[in-house]
Amino acid sequence: MIKNISDGLIGRPVSRKEDTRLLTGKGRFTDDFNLENQAYAVIVRSPYPHAVIKSIEIEIAQKMVGVLGVYTGEDCVLDGLSEIPHSPLPKTDNDLKLRAPDNKEVFIGPHMLLPCDKVRHVGEAIAIVIADNRNQALDAAETIQIDFEVLQFNLDGLKAANGEASPVWDELHSNTCIDATFGDVAETERIIAAAKHVVSAEFYVDRVTGVPIEPRAAIGSFDKETERYTIYAGSGGAVRQKHELAYVLGVLPEKVRILSYDVGGNFGTRNRVYVEFGLVAWAAKKIGRPVKYISDRSESFVSDYQGRDLYSKVQLALDENGSFLAMRADNISNVGARAVSFSPLGKGSALISGSYRIPVACIRARAVFTNTIPTQAYRSSGRPEVTYVIEQLIERAADQVGINVQKLKKINLITQQEMPYTNPIGLTYDSGDYHESVKLAKQIADWDAGDERREISKQKGKLRGIGFANYVESSIGSPVEQAEVYIKPDGIVELVIGTQPSGQGHETSFAQVAADWLGLSLDQIKIIIGDTDIVKIGGGSHSGRSMRMAGTVIVKACDEVIEKGQKLASQFLEASIADIEFSSGEFLVKGTDSKISLFEIASNLKKSKNGGFQSSDLDVVKSNEMHTPVVPNGCHICEVELDPETGEIEIVNYVAVDDVGRAINPMIVHGQTHGAIVQGLGQAMLERCANDLKNGQIISGSLMDYGIPRAGDVPHFNVELNEIYSPTNPLGIKAGGEGGTTSAPAVYMSAVIDALKVYDIRALTMPVTPHVIWQAIQNTKKFNS
Numbered sequence: 058m059i060k061n062i063s064d065g066l067i068g069r070p071v072s073r074k075e076d077t078r079l080l081t082g083k084g085r086f087t088d089d090f091n092l093e094n095q096a097y098a099v100i101v102r103s104p105y106p107h108a109v110i111k112s113i114e115i116e117i118a119q120k121m122v123g124v125l126g127v128y129t130g131e132d133c134v135l136d137g138l139s140e141i142p143h144s145p146l147p148k149t150d151n152d153l154k155l156r157a158p159d160n161k162e163v164f165i166g167p168h169m170l171l172p173c174d175k176v177r178h179v180g181e182a183i184a185i186v187i188a189d190n191r192n193q194a195l196d197a198a199e200t201i202q203i204d205f206e207v208l209q210f211n212l213d214g215l216k217a218a219n220g221e222a223s224p225v226w227d228e229l230h231s232n233t234c235i236d237a238t239f240g241d242v243a244e245t246e247r248i249i250a251a252a253k254h255v256v257s258a259e260f261y262v263d264r265v266t267g268v269p270i271e272p273r274a275a276i277g278s279f280d281k282e283t284e285r286y287t288i289y290a291g292s293g294g295a296v297r298q299k300h301e302l303a304y305v306l307g308v309l310p311e312k313v314r315i316l317s318y319d320v321g322g323n324f325g326t327r328n329r330v331y332v333e334f335g336l337v338a339w340a341a342k343k344i345g346r347p348v349k350y351i352s353d354r355s356e357s358f359v360s361d362y363q364g365r366d367l368y369s370k371v372q373l374a375l376d377e378n379g380s381f382l383a384m385r386a387d388n389i390s391n392v393g394a395r396a397v398s399f400s401p402l403g404k405g406s407a408l409i410s411g412s413y414r415i416p417v418a419c420i421r422a423r424a425v426f427t428n429t430i431p432t433q434a435y436r437s438s439g440r441p442e443v444t445y446v447i448e449q450l451i452e453r454a455a456d457q458v459g460i461n462v463q464k465l466k467k468i469n470l471i472t473q474q475e476m477p478y479t480n481p482i483g484l485t486y487d488s489g490d491y492h493e494s495v496k497l498a499k500q501i502a503d504w505d506a507g508d509e510r511r512e513i514s515k516q517k518g519k520l521r522g523i524g525f526a527n528y529v530e531s532s533i534g535s536p537v538e539q540a541e542v543y544i545k546p547d548g549i550v551e552l553v554i555g556t557q558p559s560g561q562g563h564e565t566s567f568a569q570v571a572a573d574w575l576g577l578s579l580d581q582i583k584i585i586i587g588d589t590d591i592v593k594i595g596g597g598s599h600s601g602r603s604m605r606m607a608g609t610v611i612v613k614a615c616d617e618v619i620e621k622g623q624k625l626a627s628q629f630l631e632a633s634i635a636d637i638e639f640s641s642g643e644f645l646v647k648g649t650d651s652k653i654s655l656f657e658i659a660s661n662l663k664k665s666k667n668g669g670f671q672s673s674d675l676d677v678v679k680s681n682e683m684h685t686p687v688v689p690n691g692c693h694i695c696e697v698e699l700d701p702e703t704g705e706i707e708i709v710n711y712v713a714v715d716d717v718g719r720a721i722n723p724m725i726v727h728g729q730t731h732g733a734i735v736q737g738l739g740q741a742m743l744e745r746c747a748n749d750l751k752n753g754q755i756i757s758g759s760l761m762d763y764g765i766p767r768a769g770d771v772p773h774f775n776v777e778l779n780e781i782y783s784p785t786n787p788l789g790i791k792a793g794g795e796g797g798t799t800s801a802p803a804v805y806m807s808a809v810i811d812a813l814k815v816y817d818i819r820a821l822t823m824p825v826t827p828h829v830i831w832q833a834i835q836n837t838k839k840f841n842s
Contacts, residue, residue: 065573067788070724074579075564085318087274087291092347095276096125098337099194100350101184101201102359103176106428106753107210107225110175110183114202118186121200123193125344129184130173138339140167141330142304145396149533150684151484153403155422158236165234166226166395166426170305170332170339175208177225177394178428179753180359185336187348210428210753214391215368217425225394225426232426234396239406240419240482248383248417252374256454262442262802263823264366264391264746265739267435268765269559271321272357277337278347286313286338291320293328294535294557294597299589305335313338317587320559324436324736326362327559328599329397358758363746364435366391367405367442373415373450379460381469384410384418384481386446392424393431399424400600401432404531405439407484411447412491412527412690413469418481428753430746434599436736437795440530441802448526448803449820452810456819463525470495470527473781484531486688487783487791491527494692494714494779498525501775502694502712514698520815521709524807525694528800531686532792535596538606539680540614542571546660550575552611553585555595556603560732561794562725563603569721570608570788574615575655576641594680601792604721605687609786614679618655621675625658687783687791691715693734693800695808701816704831706742706809712775713800718783718791726793730776733794737801739766741823764826 078084115127145165146155157163171182184201188194211222217232224232249255276289286306292298295317303310320327337348352360368389374382386409390402406422451469455462471478473490480486499505507523514521541553552571556563568582585591596602619639626644627634636647645652653661655675662672696710713730720726743764747757757763782789802823809825810818816837821829 066569066579067573067721068719069722071565071569071579071722073562073565073725074568075562079319086271086321087276087289088351090276090289091349092276092278095347095349096187096189096344097191097194098340098348098350099186099191099198100182100333101186101198103179103181103183105176105205105207106179106212107208108176109206109208110172111204111206113184115184117200118197121193121197123189124186124197125189125346126187126340127184127197127201128340128343130169130171133169133171134173136339137307138170138335139305139307140169141332141335142301143168143329143397145398147400147403149536151533151686153239153407155235155399155403156237158233163234164226164229168395170335178430179755180430181394182332185340187340187344191351212427212429212748212750212753214366214389214425214427217391217427218389218423225428233423234392234426235399235402235422235424238419238421241417242419244417245383245385245419249372249374249385252382253377254375254458256373256450256457258371258450258453260369260446260449261822262365262367262445264363264432265435265744266358266361266363266746267322267324267326269322269324269326272354273331273333273352273361274350275334275337276347276349277341279338279342284312287316288313288334288338289316290334291327292317292557293323293325293559293599294555294595295587295589295592296555296595297597298330298334301330302335302338306338315589317557320557323559323598325364325434325438325599328597329362329433355759358763359430359755362397362433363393363430364432365442365740366432367401369442369446371446371450373454375454375458379458379465379468381413381415382417384415386420388420388422390424391427391429391432393427393429395426395431396424397431398433400434401439403439405443407482408440408529408531409443409447409482410480411444412471412529413447414471415481420482436733437530437798438600440795440799441737441740444526444528444799445803445806448807452807453819466527484686486529487785488781489688489690489716490779490781491690494690494716495527497777497779498692498694498712498714501714501777502696502710504694519698520701520812521696521698522808522810522812523694523696524804524811525692526800526804526807527692528796528803529688529690530795530799531688532601532605533684533686534600534602534606536684537594537680537682538596538610539594539678540607540610542614542618542677544618544655544659544675546656546663548581548656549583550577550581551583551585553592554607555592555597556607557586557598559598561598561603561729562722566604566721566725567607567611570611571615574612575618601689601795605786605790605792606683608721608788608790609683610679610681612787613681614677617677617679618675621677622655622658625674626653629653629658629661683786685785687718687785689715689717689791689793689796691779691796691800693804695804697808697812699809699812699830701834704827704829704834706827706830708772711772713797714777714779715793715796716779716781716791717793717796719780719789720778720793721790723778726778727776729794730797731774733797734774734801735766735771737798738771738805741802741805741825742766742770743824743826745824
């Protein structure tokens with residue numbers, strides 16, 4: 058049941074509380090911390106994508122000035138360290154159940170802190186050097202000699218799936234670790250065989266990386282007296298890091314404390330444990346001093362978990378009127394050298410039909426190993442890929458069948474009356490008005506005057522294209538969240554929560570919910586995160602879960618605070634519970650002026666030494682579990698102008714209409730949308746993790762070689778909300794941080810190809826740089842001549 062809320066803080070564009078602290082240099086990022094007598098670590102990494110480690114010579118490094126220790130995979134084995142327990146299979150009730158070939162146990166490739174036998178991708182950690190300062194550690198690392206037996210390698214997911222590459226892991230006779238089929242295969246094949254029109258296409262969505270503004274860093278320390286590790290590390294959730302690192306180190310979780318405060322960007326790449334986090338803790342114990350590791354930008358490009366890298370082969374069947382009948386897909390996810398997460402494959406496969414009414418579908422979902430950096434759930438995890446696929450497939454269908462693409466999308470777009478709608482793979486869409494989002498987006502974009510603008514561009518010797526894309530994305534995430542609420546006598550409410558912000562504004566939006574529910578001001582709510590000695594349970598921030606999961610458990614905890622407070626107020630005010638009302642942080646006796654505030658009750662409890670009261674009587678610890686997915690959705694429109702002589706592209710207009718359910722803070726949601734759009738446009742315009750195919754070396758290893766959008770590359774964004782509350786939670790929240798990334802690649806490509814139709818160019822592969830445009834035009838000119 059959704060609670061009716063009006064005239065409160067929820068839904069208001071409140072300025073972010075955390076901005077003053079962050080903008081005045083008072084943030085607490087990992088590199089801001091330094092411990093007494095700390096040493097510094099440097100990682101020695103593999104220069105080869107696939108090789109046997111025959112020997113490692115560390116003697117020279119050990120003897121260098123300032124060096125405190127040099128350790129390899131053999132030392133990890135001697136000390137009994139375990140592999141990182143990545144648990145890559147999605148586990149909620151509504152996630153697709155991915156399986157290994159022949160239903161065998163899924164092999165994920167053990168991820169040791171340092172390997173003993175082989176390296177399986179360029180940049181894999183081989184040794185750690187610890188010294189008094191970082192320069193000494195760097196100098197010593199240069200002297201380490203490693204004898205490799207270089208092996209054949211493969212970077213291509215399609216080759217891995219087709220058996221055209223030697224196994225990355227000797228434990229498998231192939232490189233396929235997931236092979237599962239979903240939907241109605243027999244009925245899909247029957248309909249496609251009999252359909253009037255069948256459109257087939259193949260797509261590849263290239264590999265990218267997150268490029269957070271703050272490179273990774275970690276500090277580890279070990280207390281001999283308590284035999285306890287403390288690790289400072291920016292992450293997507295401190296609680297998960299605590300449990301997984303405890304497993305690696307071979308200790309109970311209570312013997313590990315994680316401190317993860319301010320995080321300078323995540324986008325999914327920080328949600329899983331990195332080897333360096335375990336290494337600094339282990340090394341600190343070995344040398345008896347704290348150890349700090351800092352990654353520079355170039356090192357990040359060869360060691361951060363990456364994203365995307367999906368091949369998709371699809372077919373769409375239509376009848377003579379353009380109605381969609383069936384869809385078949387074969388998706389291959391390149392997970393890299395080991396499986397850190399299968400979430401992109403699972404999430405994307407469940408949404409292969411997108412926003413459209415496709416009665417029957419089936420999908421084969423495969424994951425394969427290659428000699429590349431592992432991939433991880435990257436912003437919107439799997440949804441931008443399948444949105445791009447379905448939107449481009451429909452545009453090609455419109456060309457092939459001879460129906461206007463706007464009409465084709467409209468007649469097949471799911472209506473609000475069909476909600477809740479279950480798609481052909483089995484995922485239920487909770488709510489939404491997709492047609493209204495299209496209508497709003499077209500109004501804001503002045504769609505009907507597009508031909509006039511196209512003519513103006515033509516007169517300037519330019520080409521103009523307009524595209525629009527519908528999207529859906531599912532949000533589930535870790536299903537459990539906990540909130541602790543403590544009412545303090547000094548007028549402050551402490552709210553402990555297990556999510557992990559990295560720019561999303563949790564200190565503001567969470568406080569808005571709690572303040573509204575308790576009838577207090579925003580300044581009276583203090584959000585506490587990131588210290589596992591305080592935060593005991595929490596699912597972190599990923600999959601668009603934070604506001605929905607945290608908001609729900611916050612309101613349930615606050616309801617319990619009010620219920621406890623009513624009972625206590627009735628005793629302090631000597632009135633019946635039935636006569637106690639709550640408003641604006643105070644309990645009042647009906648028909649009288651007798652009242653007591655939450656904070657006065659807390660003060661009385663603290664002062665009370667008898668009467669059966671405890672100072673904790675008003676405290677609440679509340680857990681909540683939700684498995685039901687929500688489905689944010691929307692329509693984006695992109696308009697581009699390009700110069701056919703140079704291939705230069707300018708985005709002249711971008712409109713986004715998003716249904717995020719209830720927006721707790723619309724201003725924060727709009728900011729999230731802006732960033733998400735830019736990240737999605739980066740994939741389509743510029744970004745690509747590139748390797749030399751001859752030797753496997755990463756050739757996009759710096760910001761000189763890996764392009765990301767700058768402010769001048771994008772226009773002012775026109776963003777609007779179409780709030781259709783979700784019936785799955787009391788606040789009606791869906792999710793608001795990933796919609797822009799989901800739709801931007803599809804809508805940008807739609808606009809670019811629309812502009813190039815004058816050259817009969819109907820397909821391009823991302824990223825579409827000016828050179829790609831220019832080359833495509835030149836090739837067309839040569840063909841026509």
